[in-house]
Amino acid sequence: xxxxxxxxxxxxxxxxxxxxxxxxILSGYFPSGTRLPSVRQLAKTLQVSPVTxxxxxDLLEKQQLIERIQGKGIFVAVKNNVETEEPExxxxxxxxxxQIPDYLHRTQQMYYNQVLAQINFSSPIVHPDLLPTEILAQxxxxxxxxxxxxxxxxxxxxxxxxxxxALAHYLMNEGIKVSPQDILVTxxxxxxxxxxxxxxxxxGDIVFTExxxxxxxxxxxxxxxxxxxxxxxxxxxxxxxxxTALLDTYTPKLIYTMPTFQNPTGYVMxxxxxxxxxxxxxxxxxxxxxxxPWSEIFFDQSPPLHLKAMDRYGNxxxxxxxxxxxxxxxxxxxMVASDMILNRLIxxxxxxxxxNPLLNQKVILPIFQSQWIRRLLKELRESLKQKRNLTLxxxxxxxxxxxxWLTPKGGFNIWITLPKGANTIELLxxxxxxxISFLPGSACFPSDIEWNHLRLSFSNVDEEEITLxxxxxxxxxxxxxxxLDRQKGxxxxx
Amino acid sequence: xxxxxxxxxxxxxxxxxxxxxxxxILSGYFPSGTRLPSVRQLAKTLQVSPVTxxxxxDLLEKQQLIERIQGKGIFVAVKNNVETEEPExxxxxxxxxxQIPDYLHRTQQMYYNQVLAQINFSSPIVHPDLLPTEILAQxxxxxxxxxxxxxxxxxxxxxxxxxxxALAHYLMNEGIKVSPQDILVTxxxxxxxxxxxxxxxxxGDIVFTExxxxxxxxxxxxxxxxxxxxxxxxxxxxxxxxxTALLDTYTPKLIYTMPTFQNPTGYVMxxxxxxxxxxxxxxxxxxxxxxxPWSEIFFDQSPPLHLKAMDRYGNxxxxxxxxxxxxxxxxxxxMVASDMILNRLIxxxxxxxxxNPLLNQKVILPIFQSQWIRRLLKELRESLKQKRNLTLxxxxxxxxxxxxWLTPKGGFNIWITLPKGANTIELLxxxxxxxISFLPGSACFPSDIEWNHLRLSFSNVDEEEITLxxxxxxxxxxxxxxxLDRQKGxxxxx
Numbered sequence: 001x002x003x004x005x006x007x008x009x010x011x012x013x014x015x016x017x018x019x020x021x022x023x024x025i026l027s028g029y030f031p032s033g034t035r036l037p038s039v040r041q042l043a044k045t046l047q048v049s050p051v052t053x054x055x056x057x058d059l060l061e062k063q064q065l066i067e068r069i070q071g072k073g074i075f076v077a078v079k080n081n082v083e084t085e086e087p088e089x090x091x092x093x094x095x096x097x098x099q100i101p102d103y104l105h106r107t108q109q110m111y112y113n114q115v116l117a118q119i120n121f122s123s124p125i126v127h128p129d130l131l132p133t134e135i136l137a138q139x140x141x142x143x144x145x146x147x148x149x150x151x152x153x154x155x156x157x158x159x160x161x162x163x164x165x166a167l168a169h170y171l172m173n174e175g176i177k178v179s180p181q182d183i184l185v186t187x188x189x190x191x192x193x194x195x196x197x198x199x200x201x202x203x204g205d206i207v208f209t210e211x212x213x214x215x216x217x218x219x220x221x222x223x224x225x226x227x228x229x230x231x232x233x234x235x236x237x238x239x240x241x242x243x244t245a246l247l248d249t250y251t252p253k254l255i256y257t258m259p260t261f262q263n264p265t266g267y268v269m270x271x272x273x274x275x276x277x278x279x280x281x282x283x284x285x286x287x288x289x290x291x292x293p294w295s296e297i298f299f300d301q302s303p304p305l306h307l308k309a310m311d312r313y314g315n316x317x318x319x320x321x322x323x324x325x326x327x328x329x330x331x332x333x334x335m336v337a338s339d340m341i342l343n344r345l346i347x348x349x350x351x352x353x354x355x356n357p358l359l360n361q362k363v364i365l366p367i368f369q370s371q372w373i374r375r376l377l378k379e380l381r382e383s384l385k386q387k388r389n390l391t392l393x394x395x396x397x398x399x400x401x402x403x404x405w406l407t408p409k410g411g412f413n414i415w416i417t418l419p420k421g422a423n424t425i426e427l428l429x430x431x432x433x434x435x436i437s438f439l440p441g442s443a444c445f446p447s448d449i450e451w452n453h454l455r456l457s458f459s460n461v462d463e464e465e466i467t468l469x470x471x472x473x474x475x476x477x478x479x480x481x482x483x484l485d486r487q488k489g490x491x492x493x494x
Numbered sequence: 495x496x497x498x499x500x501x502x503x504x505x506x507x508x509x510x511x512x513x514x515x516x517x518x519i520l521s522g523y524f525p526s527g528t529r530l531p532s533v534r535q536l537a538k539t540l541q542v543s544p545v546t547x548x549x550x551x552d553l554l555e556k557q558q559l560i561e562r563i564q565g566k567g568i569f570v571a572v573k574n575n576v577e578t579e580e581p582e583x584x585x586x587x588x589x590x591x592x593q594i595p596d597y598l599h600r601t602q603q604m605y606y607n608q609v610l611a612q613i614n615f616s617s618p619i620v621h622p623d624l625l626p627t628e629i630l631a632q633x634x635x636x637x638x639x640x641x642x643x644x645x646x647x648x649x650x651x652x653x654x655x656x657x658x659x660a661l662a663h664y665l666m667n668e669g670i671k672v673s674p675q676d677i678l679v680t681x682x683x684x685x686x687x688x689x690x691x692x693x694x695x696x697x698g699d700i701v702f703t704e705x706x707x708x709x710x711x712x713x714x715x716x717x718x719x720x721x722x723x724x725x726x727x728x729x730x731x732x733x734x735x736x737x738t739a740l741l742d743t744y745t746p747k748l749i750y751t752m753p754t755f756q757n758p759t760g761y762v763m764x765x766x767x768x769x770x771x772x773x774x775x776x777x778x779x780x781x782x783x784x785x786x787p788w789s790e791i792f793f794d795q796s797p798p799l800h801l802k803a804m805d806r807y808g809n810x811x812x813x814x815x816x817x818x819x820x821x822x823x824x825x826x827x828x829m830v831a832s833d834m835i836l837n838r839l840i841x842x843x844x845x846x847x848x849x850n851p852l853l854n855q856k857v858i859l860p861i862f863q864s865q866w867i868r869r870l871l872k873e874l875r876e877s878l879k880q881k882r883n884l885t886l887x888x889x890x891x892x893x894x895x896x897x898x899w900l901t902p903k904g905g906f907n908i909w910i911t912l913p914k915g916a917n918t919i920e921l922l923x924x925x926x927x928x929x930i931s932f933l934p935g936s937a938c939f940p941s942d943i944e945w946n947h948l949r950l951s952f953s954n955v956d957e958e959e960i961t962l963x964x965x966x967x968x969x970x971x972x973x974x975x976x977x978l979d980r981q982k983g984x985x986x987x988x
Contacts, residue, residue: 128646152622
């Protein structure tokens with residue numbers, strides 16, 4: 001077991017140890033019932049005082065992540081582990097796994113990706129029926145007949161030049177003026193986050209994120225040894241006032257934000273805050289990573305300008321995934337950054353995989369070249385709005401008291417809040433038995449975890465399943481909340 | 495500028511600083527003529543004594559990487575930079591690039607990837623004419639007609655199950671008994687190296703590699719902050735006696751090896767050493783990464799058993815790329831590891847890119863399912879043997895005195911040695927003017943750089959170009975060696 005401790009960090013040691021164990025427990029790395037080493041052993045391994053270990057354990061116990069059983073030891077609590085589809089085999093003591101420590105202690109994205117049920121409200125991806133599969137299939141057939149040689153060629157590491165030209169043109173309409181050499185093609189937008197992290201974040205570096213935020217982003221930043229500092233969000237986006245206050249204590253190297261239809265909340269950062277965020281970076285030497293998975297999927301009016309469109313100092317990196325809105329089978333994303341920054345990102349891409357497959361880039365090319373993309377997005381907006389409306393209508397009808405949400409104005413998700421005291425990891429275990437899955441909100445909190453939220457993605461589920469799923473789920477939630485209520489006795493939850 | 499120093503390392507500080515500057519200079523990060531900070535400034539920035547800085551600068555000067563000009567300052571020397579195709583713009587002082595330090599100081603793979611000439615002896619990839627482009631094109635057309643839905647689906651992160659089944663079957667014939675769940679599909683074999691590094695290597699960890707070795711592997715290990723310790727090779731592969739001696743000083747977490755037709759030398763590790771290497775790891779808690787880019791491409795007899803086939807303790811990770819021998823346009827590689835290790839690698843793959851595109855995996859599937867792969871490999875062996883033979887014959891005829899090489903028994907490369915005193919980076923600049931490129935051997939040395947080698951890849955060049963290219967190149971080398979000879983005056987080089 002390797003727990004990295006940063007002794008020069010502003011974060012107290014006990015908090016760091018607490019964080020490390022939390023990451024491992026919630027990622028299924030330490031499954032329920034795992035016996036942890038004793039206080040003395042931990043103090044020795046971690047080279048800290050037993051008092052510090054005790055403080056960390058207190059925090060873990062308070063969060064109900066561990067249980068201390070008198071005379072027996074310290075164990076990972078049962079309630080915060082979801083059984084994954086392929087339960088891990090019994091680990092022999094002293095197995096290689098534990099002997100060769102790794103650097104990936106927070107892998108909640110992987111963990112919840114293994115808990116997908118038939119009615120899958122977990123994955124913010126588009127239902128296959130809504131994607132331009134036929135057009136892509138045609139494009140491919142024509143392509144390999146006309147240019148079979150693309151199968152035998154490596155592409156440019158930075159990405160196919162024709163595709164970059166088409167993307168630059170597409171971005172122009174989005175208010176982002178770039179040339180093809182400012183663009184780097186990636187293997188989905190996830191790789192974009194990863195490339196930025198591996199370039200610019202290392203042990204002890206500070207990254208600011210919204211709280212809650214995208215699970216995998218936290219996983220990635222933490223795997224680099226970076227310290228993730230959470231900035232609260234409200235309906236108008238990241239709280240710039242809070243961010244400013246945090247600057248007194250921390251100097252971030254990166255600010256990671258999803259300004260439009262934020263994942264998981266669906267909130268949109270308003271124009272004023274966008275401007276403020278950009279202006280802030282004039283005074284601090286810091287990059288902004290603007291993650292834009294689905295700003296095109298707006299249901300009322302189009303969202304404010306992209307941060308990149310307002311970028312004055314060349315330190316905004318714009319990141320866009322196309323898997324979600326176009327073709328998961330092709331896995332294409334891309335990023336835009338200024339010269340010096342992009343040069344480093346290309347170096348990272350070279351190390352990572354020597355470039356995207358050429359085939360897939362050529363496949364989606366005609367969709368951008370022909371402006372089909374506009375029509376497709378329009379259709380997608382309409383279909384997803386229908387799904388959202390149906391989901392909201394069903395929630396309104398069937399939700400038990402205590403369940404609350406806001407109407408998302410775009411994107412693929414609804415962020416649902418249950419009363420304090422509820423734990424949506426427990427709830428997920430119950431829903432799984434009804435073949436329903438969602439993402440527990442706890443996976444989206446980098447530090448002070450809130451347990452009573454869940455993210456419901458309506459994009460990947462057809463109307464029949466939405467109807468069935470929401471009804472069932474509301475029933476399970478109702479039962480769950482009543483049982484909590486009974487447990488608490490006289491103190492009603494709502 | 496960020497130079498990472500590991501104060502608890504066995505490697506002296508001056509050596510570490512020397513290494514960091516060398517990496518940056520040879521990766522074009524500090525271009526020729528760049529003025530470096532003063533000794534005092536460096537000592538302050540790096541928080542070391544001026545004496546240590548002086549020692550590091552002495553080492554750099556001895557290697558002719560810098561020049562100290564009295565009264566002017568310290569400058570990056572001219573001879574060790576190859577002009578890349580897109581020369582970087584003048585950097586303004588205090589640019590963002592320098593203000594936001596990154597973690598990628600050694601990027602020689604990217605650097606030399608930008609110096610490819612018309613007659614490209616740089617890239618160990620297969621010439622498009624030799625690849626089964628037609629078969630793949632057919633496969634794709636049928637595929638998208640029959641199953642267009644694959645374009646709309648995310649694949650499993652671990653890789654398409656059908657492909658993993660076919661690969662498991664393929665590996666059986668290679669003497670590696672695995673089931674599909676022991677396999678992880680990657681975006682080329684390069685990603686495999688990267689996944690292992692990001693899982694298991696961090697600042698201060700030790701990795702043993704052959705010396706010389708694969709450029710990108712060094713780049714990747716170094717980007718993780720790991721210390722690369724070089725183990726010499728001879729014609730029978732990695733020197734296990736030297737490795738054993740190094741164990742007295744260093745405890746490696748990973749041993750990276752290419753046992754068959756090693757890159758860049760082409761050497762094959764004999765059966766006895768393979769056995770010894772496996773047995774060694776019984777006593778040290780260490781992973782072996784067996785990189786196998788082209789063991790199928792043997793010209794005489796088939797090579798010894800894979801290390802993975804002899805793996806007794808479950809700590810060998812086997813890595814195979816298919817881009818090189820099948821379809822660069824699809825970019826598929828895969829790796830095999832035992833349970834616990836593979837689980838961590840899948841976590842890394844999740845962070846890295848959430849899985850390979852499904853399309854490409856389905857495209858190459860029939861080639862493995864139908865056993866076409868065997869016929870294709872047979873044809874490839876024959877064609878590449880012809881290319882090798884032609885290259886050797888031309889070298890024999892035209893090489894100037896002082897140039898030496900061994901006949902590679904497989905793979906894509908010939909490792910050529912010039913007399914001591916020659917610098918193949920200078921030579922590359924001269925060859926580029928004749929539209930010829932190769933890989934300077936210096937890019938393959940993790941620590942004590944030898945300047946007088948070059949790697950010549952014959953696989954990607956057609957017969958006409960081989961003929962023209964080798965003749966021209968030998969002529970340039972002849973001239974270059976004579977000029978060196980004249981410079982040295984009475985001391986002849988050979």
